[in-house]
Amino acid sequence: MPKRNLLYGLMVVCFTMLIFTWIVRDTLCELHLKRGNTELTVMLACEVKR
Incomplete structure (x- = not known):
């Protein structure tokens, strides 16, 4: 059960x-x-819209 x-x-x-x-x-x-000593950075390929 715990695995489920x-x-x-x-x-x-x-x-x-x-x-x-x-x-x-x-x-x-x-x-x-x-969060504390942990840092998560997510970057996506973005184009600048004008």
Whole structure:
């Protein structure tokens, strides 16, 4: 049972990240997350729109 719950939790996290990325896909070029000593930086190839 615990492995099944872990799998469901991982699926929910991945699905949430996909939905978030889809919602902000036109405005998201760089994302910084800091938590304690850990830093996560995500950069996407973005073109400047004029």
